Amino acid sequence: MDKAHKIFPLGDAAACIQWGQTIEESTSRKIISVYRQLRESPFPGLKDLVPAYCSLSIYYDPLQVRKAQSKEGTIYDFVCCKLEDAIALSSDESEDSKQVFRVPVCYEPEYGPDLESICNMKRLEREEFIRIHTDSVYRVYMVGFLPGFTYLGTLDDRIRVQRKDQPVLVEAGSIGLAGYQTGIYPFSSPGGWQIIGRTPLRFFEPYAEVPVRLQMGDQVKFYPITGLEMREWKLQAETESAN
Amino acid sequence: MSITIIRAGLFDSMQDQGRWGYGIWGINPGGVMDLCAAAAANMLVGNDRAQPVLEIHFPGPQILFNHPAIISITGADFSPTINEQPVPLWKPLLVQKNTLLQFPKLVSGAIAYFSVHGGFDIKPWLNSYSTNTRAMAGGLDGRCLRKGDEISFRVQNKFNCHLLQPDQFFKPLPWRTNLGQVYEFPHEMYIIKGNEWDCLTGTSQYDFLQDNFLIHPSSDRMGYMLKGQILQQTHAGEMVSSGVGFGTIQLLPGGQPIVLMADHQTAGGYPRLGHVISAHLPKLSQLRPSECIQFQLTDMDTAESLYAGLERDLHIMESACREQLNPYLSCPL
Incomplete structure (x- = not known):
């Protein structure tokens, strides 16, 4: 050990x-x-x-x-x-947080542009892919490279894919895959991960007491939401920030 | 007491010595590129080194003084003028109100620093004034300066007004800092071997230390992309992401290195060939695209002694500057 x-x-x-x-x-x-x-x-x-x-x-x-x-x-x-x-x-084993943080993800093509090609490549139905991605409880292995970028692992073998050769512009809240990892982009940035969906949650709030939502050692589980729910979440977030 | 930005420069940002302690959230330290020139800018006007300075890349901004001020400009020479009269670098200046500071021509260096006595009155974010443009926080609203921005400065002491005639736009004070030795041998960078040095083939290790690398035009505050002979790895493949720092030299998949600069990300997955020593980061920061770099291996002892020497010089300078400035200041406000 x-x-x-x-x-x-x-x-x-x-x-x-x-x-x-x-x-x-x-x-x-x-x-x-x-x-x-x-x-x-x-x-x-x-x-x-x-x-x-x-x-x-x-x-x-x-x-x-x-x-x-x-x-x-x-x-x-x-x-x-x-x-x-x-x-x-230091002790050999630190306690992990017991609480599992649930993250809503909309997997519709509008938000997950690379999902269809991954499904074709892996010969998976969309629903099957979503079930595999949402089944696991992931561990936050690291927050970094960008402020609040969350690295989660480890990914089920059946949905592992390689990074893209060229980075493209990725929207804030995008959920990406790269090898054994799945990750959350806190804000829009160039990125090479395959994008399979988007969360309406904000993962980096610079002026909050703790600017990041997730920290190393946290447990995360994704759950699917529809495009309608996604838009409602966003609307709600906008109203909140307007107030 | 304030200045107004009449025209924005390429990348004018508020920076200090960096935002330390938040690496666990992926928040990089940022801060000034040339620690020496920035420290000198503050010291010359009697400020603490922790005060924010304006970091200026070429083309620089046009700045209007709404009030009289004691300022200094250090680092790169962009031939600064006040009301079209050339002003000296590395010196404190008394400046009349309603005058215009400009940076018309690039003469040497890459980054200039502008400081004002009392310091710029901006809000800290996570204990630092540095601008983090990706997190859109810190500095002035987390962004570069724009036309029309008015930035206040805190004034602790007024200078004696009779020192400036009403028709005089500015007056240099009769002392300067001498940090010339920091920028000697501008293209020669000492490095400490990186943990992944051995991922280079023997020939490429030799090439890396013999070759001249050119700085690519796409270089910025995040990193200086280098162009030289293609370096070969003994085995391909990325490593697991791990910490990097200001000065870390990574080998990119195409076989070209990049030196990470002040706005580097917290961690990266490319092999770390080496690390430019702290004492050579100021001169590295002042190199421009298409200038060349040569790397030379050194040991920890040398690196630490050179840095200690540099800090000692800055320390001596700091107290000397304070003493010189005091007689020019009238009673506190």
Whole structure:
């Protein structure tokens, strides 16, 4: 269970701890646990933490670290010691949130332009595809690359598809597929994922106390809505923001 | 106390030292590209380094001073003028009201910084003034400046008015910062080896360190796309997305590298060949499309010493600037 880790520099002001190169829930839990450990007892100079599928990147202010440094050697060496301490103190398994967050998705062609070609390729009926996509409970493995972009895994083998060769403009709320992952675009952006539907929910609200709706370790389940429901949701959201 | 944007530039944005601590939400730090020039701009006018500055890419904006101000312009030389009279860079200036600042011609560098004594009065988002244009938050309404924007500045101290004659548009104060050494050997970038360095074939490792790379015109605050010999990987395929930083050099699928800049995303799935050291990021930021870059491997000790040296110089400069400026300020408002 305790996969060996490796620490390496990301330049002279950041380091990365990596636990292998495979996507596993146990690794994800370990990362959350080390993240919390560093968050709760940060070393002086710690600026930011970026957890990912099987790594945690640590950004620091070298001069602040230097001030606190007691040992000889580089600032980076000292940071590595601090990270080893945090790993040693972290628990192997952090608790996942028990609550499953339900996300409405409209799979109609207007919102999921790539669904039909995926169904043809996979020889699946639309309904069958939707059933497979909505059956699983997904784990949020990471929020990143864009603010609030939510990476969910892992996808059922029957609906795995490759990324597009060329990115296209993707609308906010789009639900995409790429390999073993399904993800939610928080706002409109160029993207290479195959788009199968759209959610009327907003996943990034910059001025909310917590700007993102989902966080690493959360559980997610999709459920289908009709085009009419989609438009009603949107209308409601617009009225709310107008008030 | 305010300025008004008469004409917007290509990409005028409010930036500070970055928005740190929100990586877990996918929010990248952003912030100024050239930390040195931005710090100098603030120090020259007696501001704290954490104050926002206006980052200017060419073509720059036209800015009207609605009130007198103490300003400084640092970084790239876009031959700035006030009421068509050339103004010096890297110096504090007293500026008369109803005067117009312009940046008519690109002379050298890529990014200029403009700061005003007291600091721009904008609202922070998540503890930072930096503009995040993708999240549409931070800076001025999460966007670049537009024609007609009026930006207030906080003034802590007035300068002695008799220092400026009524017919004088501006007056440079008699000191400047000297950060020339930061920009020496402008094309030579020291790098620390990246974790995926070994994904390059031996020949490509050699090429990477020997070749001159040209900066592609599509480069921006997110990254500088490079063009050189096509680099070969020992094995193809993407890795699992993992953290990246300002200065990270990634190898794109076509075999060309990209250096991630201030607006880089939080994580990426391309091999990390190396990382430009912190002390060389200011000069890297000041390179323009079609200029060349050469990479040279260095060790952690050197990288850390160079950065410590740079910060030491900035620190000395900060206190010197304060002392110089004080006599020019009259009693607090």
